[in-house]
Amino acid sequence: MRDVAVVSFAQLPNVRSEDKRNEVEMLMPVISEAIEGSGIPRKEIGFTVSGSCDYLVGAPFSFVTGLDAVGAWPPIQESHVEMDGAWALYEAWVRLQHGDLDSALVYSFGKSSLGPLRDIMVLQLDPYCVAPLWPDSISVAALQARAWLESGHEESEMAEVAARSRRDAKANPMAQLSEERDPATLLEEPYLVSPLRRHDCPPLSDGAAAMILAAGDLAREVCERPAWISGLDHRIEAHGLGVRDLTTSPSTALAGRHAGGTDVEVAELHAPFTHQEPILREALELGPQVTVNPSGGALAANAMMVAGLTRIGEAARRIIDGSATRSLGHATSGPCLQQNLVCVMEAR
Amino acid sequence: MSDTDTVEPVRSIRAPARLEYRFTAGAAQSRFLRHLVEGKILAQRCPQCGKVYVSPRGACAADGVATREEVEVADRGTVTTFCVVNVKFAQQVLTIPYVSATILLDGADIGLMHLIQEVEADQVHMGMRVEAVWSPPEERGPTLESIRYFRPTGEPDAAYESYREYV
Numbered sequence: 001m002r003d004v005a006v007v008s009f010a011q012l013p014n015v016r017s018e019d020k021r022n023e024v025e026m027l028m029p030v031i032s033e034a035i036e037g038s039g040i041p042r043k044e045i046g047f048t049v050s051g052s053c054d055y056l057v058g059a060p061f062s063f064v065t066g067l068d069a070v071g072a073w074p075p076i077q078e079s080h081v082e083m084d085g086a087w088a089l090y091e092a093w094v095r096l097q098h099g100d101l102d103s104a105l106v107y108s109f110g111k112s113s114l115g116p117l118r119d120i121m122v123l124q125l126d127p128y129c130v131a132p133l134w135p136d137s138i139s140v141a142a143l144q145a146r147a148w149l150e151s152g153h154e155e156s157e158m159a160e161v162a163a164r165s166r167r168d169a170k171a172n173p174m175a176q177l178s179e180e181r182d183p184a185t186l187l188e189e190p191y192l193v194s195p196l197r198r199h200d201c202p203p204l205s206d207g208a209a210a211m212i213l214a215a216g217d218l219a220r221e222v223c224e225r226p227a228w229i230s231g232l233d234h235r236i237e238a239h240g241l242g243v244r245d246l247t248t249s250p251s252t253a254l255a256g257r258h259a260g261g262t263d264v265e266v267a268e269l270h271a272p273f274t275h276q277e278p279i280l281r282e283a284l285e286l287g288p289q290v291t292v293n294p295s296g297g298a299l300a301a302n303a304m305m306v307a308g309l310t311r312i313g314e315a316a317r318r319i320i321d322g323s324a325t326r327s328l329g330h331a332t333s334g335p336c337l338q339q340n341l342v343c344v345m346e347a348r
Numbered sequence: 349m350s351d352t353d354t355v356e357p358v359r360s361i362r363a364p365a366r367l368e369y370r371f372t373a374g375a376a377q378s379r380f381l382r383h384l385v386e387g388k389i390l391a392q393r394c395p396q397c398g399k400v401y402v403s404p405r406g407a408c409a410a411d412g413v414a415t416r417e418e419v420e421v422a423d424r425g426t427v428t429t430f431c432v433v434n435v436k437f438a439q440q441v442l443t444i445p446y447v448s449a450t451i452l453l454d455g456a457d458i459g460l461m462h463l464i465q466e467v468e469a470d471q472v473h474m475g476m477r478v479e480a481v482w483s484p485p486e487e488r489g490p491t492l493e494s495i496r497y498f499r500p501t502g503e504p505d506a507a508y509e510s511y512r513e514y515v
Contacts, residue, residue, distance in 0.1 A: 019370075022406070024405055025407070028406070068405055068408075071413070072412070114372065115368065119367060
């Protein structure tokens with residue numbers, strides 16, 4: 001495998017509604033910040049790939065307009081995934097393995113404010129037997145939470161995750177939702193969709209993020225302490241919710257094993273709902289010594305298609321700034337942790 | 349033979365879906381649309397390549413940089429290409445045949461799509477000089493419909509060399 005590293009990462013502050021700027025106007029500053037942070041001239045970046053979702057915008061090929069923020073002239077090598085930007089990162093990493101290019105720009109954007117997100121997410125479900133019933137995204141997550149609780153857990157564990165995430169988010173200027181709350185008082189709140197309370201759910205966020213990858217000598221040249229990707233893998237489970245054990249995440253476990261996700265100091269887990277964090281921790285066998293989601297995670301900022309790439313960016317940032325030597329970023333896609341990606345990074 | 353072999357196949361189901369969205373015009377396009385109410389066409393110039401974009405989107409698609417400098421372009425220009433619409437479709441408001449054209453407004457570096465009227469469809473041609481016919485001020489809104497259509501000015505045709513880059 002060719003050595004590839006994250007050398008730069010930038011994100012917009014997550015907000016409830018980015019109603020003044022269109023997607024291009026949101027992307028331009030964040031892409032420029034990532035490129036300038038890498039020190040690689042814009043026109044020398046070998047590959048560009050983005051992650052976004054037309055269903056969020058309600059317009060076909062909306063990702064094409066995002067290209068206005070890149071500067072695609074003379075024509076560039078470009079690709080797109082209709083997924084979280086973490087999978088765009090995967091494509092960029094594979095592309096750099098070919099050996100003929102040395103750098104890549106990965107970016108993603110998502111505005112949850114444009115439409116009824118809880119209903120939009122229904123369209124990812126089985127279109128014949130599930131989607132016509134319109135089970136919204138929080139109800140689907142609640143099915144998983146109920147199954148998980150019945151397998152021997154307590155709602156207090158979920159409240160602990162919520163309280164810790166929002167408290168940690170106070171140190172993250174990009175977070176949208178941060179507060180100091182006692183887990184016990186959180187449990188006094190009413191249910192939103194039982195067994196989920198409001199604090200168990202992520203905020204609705206608009207945001208964008210961009211990352212620069214560089215290979216080998218170029219990474220060493222442009223970055224003092226590159227976050228070298230030592231392992232990257234993603235796995236998917238069956239689409240039907242009824243055929244999966246929702247209380248565990250075998251796809252995360254498998255991706256974690258293939259990516260070599262052991263001995264990490266920091267893990268950024270993409271768990272939009274509180275009960276999903278312990279499921280992911282168990283799948284990745286993260287012990288109590290691992291700092292989980294110091295950014296506040298998706299419970300503090302959950303721009304769709306961006307939150308997964310941001311987990312990897314946050315984990316990379318801790319290598320680049322010297323506060324960790326080995327970190328893990330995780331991203332999820334689909335209902336109830338259907339598909340999972342694990343990226344392990346280290347200083348060398 | 350089991351039941352699974354003899355069952356009548358279901359060939360379709362109905363699954364109605366309705367999702368309502370908001371659209372974010374953004375800063376550049378909002379200013380462009382607001383200026384149409386004033387009878388002005390606002391464009392933006394790229395600080396790197398100098399090209400003038402209308403309608404502006406806040407970015408130069410070639411250079412990927414913000415286009416903050418605003419310039420007004422003329423409400424007249426040159427037809428660079430066009431098509432004659434001869435097919436009927438739902439929600440059609442114009443009688444066929446009619447002409448949709450790309451018009452390079454004087455001062456702009458990108459064509460603007462609009463209708464050509466007050467001329468027989470078979471008379472429209474590349475290089476034809478046209479001007480905007482605006483709605484009366486009280487009927488204008490932040491929409492391109494504030495320009496009802498373009499019509500020939502009667503000027504001599506523009507030389508091909510003057511717009512060949514934009515065809």
